[in-house]
Amino acid sequence: xxxxxxxxxxxxxxxxxxxxxxxxxxxxxxxxxxxxxxxxxxxxxxxxxxxxxxxxxxxxxxxxxxxxxxxxxxxxxxxxxxxxxxxxxxxxxxxxxxxxxxxxxxxxxxxxxxxxxxxxxxxxxxxxxxxxxxxxxxxxxxxxxxxxxxxxxxxxxxxxxxxxxxxxxxxxxxxxxxxxxxxxxxxxxxxxxxxxxxx
Numbered sequence: 001x002x003x004x005x006x007x008x009x010x011x012x013x014x015x016x017x018x019x020x021x022x023x024x025x026x027x028x029x030x031x032x033x034x035x036x037x038x039x040x041x042x043x044x045x046x047x048x049x050x051x052x053x054x055x056x057x058x059x060x061x062x063x064x065x066x067x068x069x070x071x072x073x074x075x076x077x078x079x080x081x082x083x084x085x086x087x088x089x090x091x092x093x094x095x096x097x098x099x100x101x102x103x104x105x106x107x108x109x110x111x112x113x114x115x116x117x118x119x120x121x122x123x124x125x126x127x128x129x130x131x132x133x134x135x136x137x138x139x140x141x142x143x144x145x146x147x148x149x150x151x152x153x154x155x156x157x158x159x160x161x162x163x164x165x166x167x168x169x170x171x172x173x174x175x176x177x178x179x180x181x182x183x184x185x186x187x188x189x190x191x192x193x194x195x196x197x198x199x
Contacts (some may be wrong), residue, residue: 005041007058010127012043020047021161024128025054026120027081028099028113032069037099039107039116041131042079054079082120083159086112090156101162114147115139118176122156124167127178134195135182138175141191151175 007070008024012088015022022045030039042056054074063078069075080088088094088109099116100108118139119129134140138151154175171177184194 001129003041004056005057005128008041008043010130011055011057012045015043015045023126024123025081025125026116026131027079028085028116029079031059031069031078033102035098035108036102037080037085038102039131040079040098042074044081066083082113083161084115086117086155086159089113089160090152099185102175111141112144115141117155119156121161121167121171121176122178124164125171129178130184130186132185133178133182134185135178139178140183141185 007198025044029040031194056071089096096110100112
């Protein structure tokens, strides 16, 4: 038993063991609940031509027989990486209240998209967070309205980052990288502080 992030991380580990560049991606799947963008984690691996492909290893199980696409090549409009979700919500092209957990109205909205954006940046830099991890100031669990114009501009830059160099440069920003002490809002243990090992 595991979460979508566990499936993705195991798949990433197997791909890396073969020498294939791969990473966990955080974002939102549109293929679980009609009209909703469910919090989800998938695998992204590099193709021989240098492009990246999304794979959803969790929905390869026969119980997901309603999936109408190949889980080994997930269309980018069926899984929105967190940067695309942020961009769409900021542009008014998507309703932030349709992003998060359909089953829990308290776990959705722009603050949730923002947290996913920062966690996805960490994953792009080889730090595979848990889905319920967060840290202040930009990946915390506080309301979105508390952000400054500078914070929003930085998050917009994260959403626009396309290259690995862009992701590395942005990750060096102290507001985005995880500090030594982070918050973990586990569904099993509630909100607690966690000390990360020194890197």
